[in-house]
Amino acid sequence: MGIDGQYRNVVMARIGEGGQDGEPAKPAAHPAVSVPSPASPPTIARATSSIAIVGAGPAGLMAAERLATRGYSVDVYDQMASPARKLLLAGRGGLNLTHSEPIDAFLRRYTPLHPLLEKALRAFTPDDLRAHAEGLGQETFIGSSGRVFPRAMKASPLLRAWLMRLDRLGVRLHTRRRFVGFALGSGAPLIDTPSGERIEIQASAVLLACGGASWPRLGSDGAWAEALRVAGIEVAELLPANCGVRIAWSDAMRTRHAGAPLKRITLSIDGARFAGEAIVTQSGLEGGPVYAAIPCIRRALARSTHGASIAIDLRPDLDAGELEKRLARPRGKQSAATWLRKATGLSPAAIALLREEGGGALPGDPASLARLIKAVPLIVTATAGLDRAISTAGGLPFDALDANLMVRSRPGLFAAGEMLDWEAPTGGYLLQATYATGVMAAEGIANWLGALSDRALAEFLENPENAPAAQAT
Numbered sequence: 001m002g003i004d005g006q007y008r009n010v011v012m013a014r015i016g017e018g019g020q021d022g023e024p025a026k027p028a029a030h031p032a033v034s035v036p037s038p039a040s041p042p043t044i045a046r047a048t049s050s051i052a053i054v055g056a057g058p059a060g061l062m063a064a065e066r067l068a069t070r071g072y073s074v075d076v077y078d079q080m081a082s083p084a085r086k087l088l089l090a091g092r093g094g095l096n097l098t099h100s101e102p103i104d105a106f107l108r109r110y111t112p113l114h115p116l117l118e119k120a121l122r123a124f125t126p127d128d129l130r131a132h133a134e135g136l137g138q139e140t141f142i143g144s145s146g147r148v149f150p151r152a153m154k155a156s157p158l159l160r161a162w163l164m165r166l167d168r169l170g171v172r173l174h175t176r177r178r179f180v181g182f183a184l185g186s187g188a189p190l191i192d193t194p195s196g197e198r199i200e201i202q203a204s205a206v207l208l209a210c211g212g213a214s215w216p217r218l219g220s221d222g223a224w225a226e227a228l229r230v231a232g233i234e235v236a237e238l239l240p241a242n243c244g245v246r247i248a249w250s251d252a253m254r255t256r257h258a259g260a261p262l263k264r265i266t267l268s269i270d271g272a273r274f275a276g277e278a279i280v281t282q283s284g285l286e287g288g289p290v291y292a293a294i295p296c297i298r299r300a301l302a303r304s305t306h307g308a309s310i311a312i313d314l315r316p317d318l319d320a321g322e323l324e325k326r327l328a329r330p331r332g333k334q335s336a337a338t339w340l341r342k343a344t345g346l347s348p349a350a351i352a353l354l355r356e357e358g359g360g361a362l363p364g365d366p367a368s369l370a371r372l373i374k375a376v377p378l379i380v381t382a383t384a385g386l387d388r389a390i391s392t393a394g395g396l397p398f399d400a401l402d403a404n405l406m407v408r409s410r411p412g413l414f415a416a417g418e419m420l421d422w423e424a425p426t427g428g429y430l431l432q433a434t435y436a437t438g439v440m441a442a443e444g445i446a447n448w449l450g451a452l453s454d455r456a457l458a459e460f461l462e463n464p465e466n467a468p469a470a471q472a473t
């Protein structure tokens with residue numbers, strides 16, 4: 001073992017990897033071996049790992065891979081029976097891994113784009129993510145919208161290959177292990193096991209990669225936020241992002257048009273415009289432009305008790321003058337719906353949307369109807385809940401973290417992935433930031449342990465007789 005490795009072990013002994021008061025570190029336990037301690041409450045056992053990662057989603061797995069590749073001993077804990085369930089669900093939609101647009105445009109998708117997030121995204125780029133997937137045998141391609149997908153259009157082969165790689169690297173995965181907070185005295189993370197045992201994890205560094213709070217039945221339930229608050233760590237409220245909105249539809253709209261697409265529309269709110277395809281749902285609207293508008297809609301909802309006003313342009317490609325000209329043509333014996341469809345190309349769901357404004361009636365004159373087509377006013381009463389949101393806004397603020405993604409107030413505790421306070425639309429931006437912050441946290445852990453190691457080496461050189469014995473792992 002080289003001198004670096006030797007002095008890393010000296011440091012581990014010092015910062016409490018299993019040992020007490022300078023005792024040599026115990027070797028990493030496998031799998032989550034509990035060592036009963038007479039000094040602890042009867043339900044608390046101890047387990048030792050060099051680096052403990054909580055959360056086996058893409059952020060945790062990425063960090064585990066980077067750290068294990070550097071030679072660290074890594075234990076990953078997850079409360080579910082199997083890892084990365086949300087990644088597998090994302091795979092059902094084709095697994096949009098990242099986006100191919102130029103990096104400056106790419107970065108503008110993130111709100112807030114904290115300098116640490118920007119640094120992470122510039123250090124681990126969309127090309128790096130594609131290379132990672134291809135290294136796992138998953139060829140990728142760029143779709144017509146610029147989005148990047150694996151050819152397999154699903155996550156399971158990628159995840160299978162990734163888990164095999166991690167296994168080969170010696171990463172230990174402990175499932176059905178739930179992080180519940182920090183031990184009062186030591187500050188070590190506490191993990192509950194299915195047998196009712198509570199384990200105090202003694203690690204050189206701990207990475208939390210617990211995800212957001214959407215789709216809680218897949219494991220990311222956001223309960224970590226309360227555990228962090230109890231420990232005095234500020235967490236911004238977890239809110240639904242990339243989710244649908246609620247609109248009080250008429251019965252006709254709900255019963256006849258739920259599920260229908262509104263193609264090539266533009267949604268406007270507060271001067272911002274979002275283009276794409278929306279879907280009418282039983283309770284409102286879903287789809288790309290709605291998801292992209294959610295930060296604005298949330299702000300508008302917070303300002304007003306009457307809901308958020310949005311407007312839908314059903315023909316953004318035609319101006320009001322052109323529409324008015326088309327609507328001025330004689331209707332003859334055609335029904336209003338047929339005439340409107342032929343004159344404007346609107347779908348039945350789009351025409352039904354026009355009728356929502358007038359309680360079923362359409363404006364009589366072409367100019368008013370053209371104006372309505374260009375801006376159907378709707379009131380959003382609420383965003384849909386976190387249960388079915390694609391992602392989560394809020395979380396651990398970057399300002400609470402240092403350049404290593406380490407929680408400033410808790411040396412040795414790091415965080416990555418969707419649990420950090422950033423937000424982005426769909427399009428591959430979510431997984432990109434998840435992977436990139438996983439990589440950044442892994443590098444951060446290595447930097448931090450390396451700096452400790454250097455300090456220990458300096459102390460040792462100054463005073464060799466006081467150093468604890470180095471222990472091979």
Ligand SMILES: Cc1cc2nc3c(=O)[nH]c(=O)nc-3n(C[C@H](O)[C@H](O)[C@H](O)COP(=O)(O)OP(=O)(O)OC[C@H]3O[C@@H](n4cnc5c(N)ncnc54)[C@H](O)[C@@H]3O)c2cc1C
Nearest residue numbers: 055057058059079090096179210211219220417418430431
């Ligand atoms: C339907 C859907 C489709 C999506 N499609 C895409 C897409 O195509 N492209 C894209 O970029 N993004 C997509 N996303 C978002 C993407 O999946 C997430 O942003 C990403 O999985 C976040 O990764 P993460 O590792 O931070 O968290 P997660 O993947 O949520 O993983 C967190 C892990 O932590 C574990 N955990 C949580 N709390 C605890 C605890 N207390 N103790 C122990 N373990 C815990 C969970 O069980 C989970 O395994 C989609 C999301 C959804 C819901």
